[in-house]
């Protein structure tokens with residue numbers, strides 16, 4: 001399916017989701033990341049605070065997995081722990097994270113040394129942090145920032161880099177001239193898309209996006225969701241999308257994991273979770289979605305599929 005353009009009209013997003021069940025191929029897809037019994041704590045003056053408790057989770061190749069839950073439920077802690085980006089006072093107190101690189105042997109991320117881990121960053125595991133729009137260097141043109149990331153992590157692609165930048169920008173619906181612009185010349189939505197393009201520059205196995213639509217207005221949020229959906233649909237990127245907003249999950253993800261007080265209390269096909277939430281907390285999250293007319297998952301179910 002090809003969806004051209006970047007300004008989806010109402011209802012278009014819904015078309016990217018099928019009416020029926022999750023694509024069976026994707027359901028059986030191999031895992032990219034397997035998390036078992038993950039415990040993460042923060043050291044504080046009053047002792048350890050547990051932020052993630054006994055989390056078991058699998059991310060399958062080619063899927064969009066959502067992580068939902070209110071503020072403080074442990075979503076960001078889980079995301080950074082998954083990519084081994086946790087900083088003190090945070091520390092992993094137990095569990096296993098197995099990463100399955102494309103065409104390679106599985107590796108134990110928690111026991112891997114820093115040097116090997118650095119080699120995986122951007123090339124295999126990519127992170128779009130919360131508020132990342134503010135992380136661009138204000139005095140460097142966008143294209144130069146792309147080049148820096150590509151050359152630092154994949155020096156062997158020096159010859160291709162000039163051709164890569166406009167192609168990557170196009171993949172997220174931005175014109176190649178954006179490469180010559182400075183961050184302040186870009187809207188919030190354009191910055192977010194430029195960062196998404198950067199995060200996929202080295203064709204990682206997995207991209208984790210933390211609150212990618214927060215702080216953007218509703219119209220721009222739709223564009224970002226469309227672009228994220230395109231990354232998976234057209235380029236096969238595996239995504240973990242963290243959001244407190246159940247509307248985002250309803251519109252974008254295949255499966256959703258719901259976190260409550262550091263635990264994953266429910267995980268399943270997003271339509272199933274919306275239709276028949278098993279945990280009372282999930283039910284209350286769904287009920288708290290603001291409704292104008294209809295709920296997003298009802299719109300989505302009405303939309304059908306474009307192809």
Ligand SMILES: Nc1ncnc2c1ncn2[C@@H]1O[C@H](COP(=O)(O)OP(=O)(O)OP(=O)(O)O)[C@@H](O)[C@H]1O
Nearest residue numbers: 042044049051070071072073074075076077078089
């Ligand atoms: N540096 C820290 N020191 C101590 N506790 C922390 C630290 N960072 C996070 N926490 C605690 O860990 C728990 C989980 O926080 P986390 O930021 O992962 O949640 P979240 O669901 O991502 O929320 P938000 O969306 O607001 O960031 C919270 O109780 C929080 O107070």
